[in-house]
Amino acid sequence: MRISVTVDGVRYDDEVEPRLLLVHYLREQAGRTGTPIGCDTSNCGACTVLMNGRSVKSCSVLAVQADGADVTTIQGLANGPGELHPLQQAFHEEHALQCGYCTPGMILAAADLLSENPHPTEEEVRDGLEGNLCRCTGYQNIVRAVLRAANGTATTEVTA
């Protein structure tokens, strides 16, 4: 089937198998390998992207369902090369990642959460990220990072 999908600001017109998962399309046809795959039961959320501004687990969406959609991955979240989105900045500053495998999905799920609820409580952040698993951090610094981004305290420079 033929689909037309915008990924991180670039329009792709592609022929895809009807069964192709969006995440495989992004990684293998569009070359956006920033979105990783962590499971096959839509539990881990590592593959979370924004589709028309809302978070979806891209392993649970067929590429054909993204026809006509605007998809944002971790590689297209910031305004441009060398720039960081406030959530990316906050994740860095709060040490909210270790191995980093869950990070793209966690950041995009958090972006959706903050667009719905710009000033969440700690509990709302924890509940809001329930669909994204992290094995390294114990979540404490992830929660801190989301709260930091929500409070606008993340600066815009990488300090590393």
Added chain:
Amino acid sequence: MTATDLPAAEVGKARTRKEDARLITGQTNWTDNITLPGMVHVSFLRSPHAHARITSVDVSAARSAPGVFAAYSGADFAAEQGSLPCAWPVTPDIVIPEHPPMAVDTVRYGGEIVACVVARDRYAAADALELIDVDYEPLAPVLDMEAALADGAVQLHAAGNKSFTWPFGNGDIDAAFRDAPVVIERTYRQQRLIPSAMEPRAVVCAPVADEYTMWTSTQIPHVLRVMLALVTGIPEHKLRVIAPDVGGGFGSKLQVTAEEVLALLLARKLGRPVKWTETRSEGNVAVHHGRDQIQRVRIAADADGRIRGLDVDLLADMGAYLMLVTPGVPLLGAFMFNAIYKMDAYRFTCTGVFTSKTPTDAYRGAGRPEATYAIEHLMDDLAAELGMDPLELRERNWIKHEEFPYTTIAGLTYDSGNYEAATESAKELFHYDQLRSEQAERNAAGSSVRLGIGVSTFTEMCGLAPSRVLGSLAYAAGGWEHASIRMLPTGKVEVVTGSSAHGQGHETAWSQIVADQLGVPFEDVRVLHGDTAIAHKGMDTYGSRSLVVGGTAIVNACDKVRQKARVIAAAMLEVSPDDLEWSDGRWAVRGDPDQGKAIGEIAFAAFAAHNLPDGVEPSLDSDATYDPDNFSFPHGTHLCAVEVDTETGQVRIRSYVAVDDVGVVVNPLIVEGQVHGGIAQGVAQALYEEAAYDSSGNLVTASLADYLIPSAADLPSFTTARTTTPSTLNPLGVKGVGEAGTIASTPAVVNAIVDALRPFGVSDVPMPCTPERVWRAINDAQAEGAGR
């Protein structure tokens, strides 16, 4: 020269991580991201049976499916695939069964590979797997360790279901228990866990002529290269192993896997790059599992609580085969059951048992969490028996801070520690006395929601390991680590480490160490790792070893650079090397600090090599290999308060305080992160996770839908603090932190639950302490109490 002589500008600083720049922007290089020209994809067909004879495998239909290059059964590889290695034959009479990467005639666990397909893409490979016809003759599974050892049990291997029995001990155990005023005997169960690193495994193997490059999601590129050479016969110098960005390991990627060996053999057979990427459900049955022990423990004490003796008898589930360090994992616990306590006698026996389940091997803590759980649970049980506060009982028995160095009953010499300081700090942060008062009030009022307080005063052995000790324990390799410093002409520094990070933040922490040691800016240091062609020597990352062993190698390599720089600087300045002193990145004339050369200037002089002294090679690089004399012994006091709803069995962690002493801290941000994540994994064992099998031997928790990894909504925030007792064993004074939280937290949580329920007559709740199990424990104890 030690770090403490230098201006400690970087060590101790909460540097944000260098690694993050690629990880937060999606520029990471996971193995699954790698695509090579002409690359083909492998899928493996796995046994649906726990135990069966393979009577036939027909791959012909798969071979002719569209897009398929090849399909093979185990028989097709029988002559060349060898046996997966076990590097730790713990006793002379250990049974190490043959372990073909692809089963040939018998499968012994559900998930064992029986055939494979190579196709143009992963979808075509998966489709063709469906066309493979395997006939099995099912055999009875072996699921229970005690039953496996009984007469008449189904035998999984020709040599039986027992792999080994390993005895150990010190002191007169019979005398310790004879006439002891208090003896407590318990059986605890360490459930089986699935490590569940977030990145599923992946392998890419590229052949060029007779040389092979393998990218793999591994913790151990160096060990893997040696083992692949030994297993396949491909010469070591024709193998290059690269661990690119690796998404977590927790021990699960400390392995030489069937998939890695087969990817290499397939690449050789087909002459094309091959790729395999694991699905999570595949990983749950195929990645080695952790824990799974039955712990029969006895403790004898005097009436005042002083420990006389400890007797430990373990059954450790090996699963169906011995993997890389499977039999050694429970034995690491042998040195840790006695923990921080003094006693007269100790006996430890471990029997390794084969079952028709996924093999077990290292999982975060590896033997030490199991031991710590048992002794800390037992100490709480002993305190309850004596009517004593559990912290008071511990204090009566632990090694006092002035008694270090102290040789324990298990024969290890703990160099340093201060259990009093960590415990005092934890009690204060936890509001221990107030919580005890509240607990008493709730108990007196007969509240339906009870408060429990759990104690865990743990230690662990880290910094694996002195090579001589490993040799004495029959481990096949050493425990050293290697580092190189490359001084670049412009004064920038490349650090090559044999450690292989997969989330630990070595690129940042190692930069901090080198910045101090060479007096260069943090930003001027780059850390290279995880590629056997770049980091040519290494023992890799596991067992909280990288900073203690690898960090010391870096310090030693820096020292060599400084010493050589001194000779070159002396020639540049036309003075004697003896007249120079090192300060802040420069060799300067003693008494005339303006006369000096910075390390960067010296590096350029070494590069230009115009005026080097006679006999001095034009290089300012160095190598150092460090073999530790001893382990390191981080410790800490973790306190957990839980509220248990006695009507529903629901457990809520109300507060959790962790005071850890990991020696000198290089980067407090990273250390805190390690503690948080470690605690979360230990809490997960206490409350949520279990690899469960049904009576046919099927893993019923084979996906993340069934195996419950806690989410942010399931966990609280933890209060963390530190005390600092520097290690006396290495120049940095560091002890290691990767496993501390996991080791400490499981007993803290379970002890808290049991503490809440002791008024009901409960003395144990089997892990994971689900609401149902908690509810049953209360009701069973009450029914038993009523029947008495």
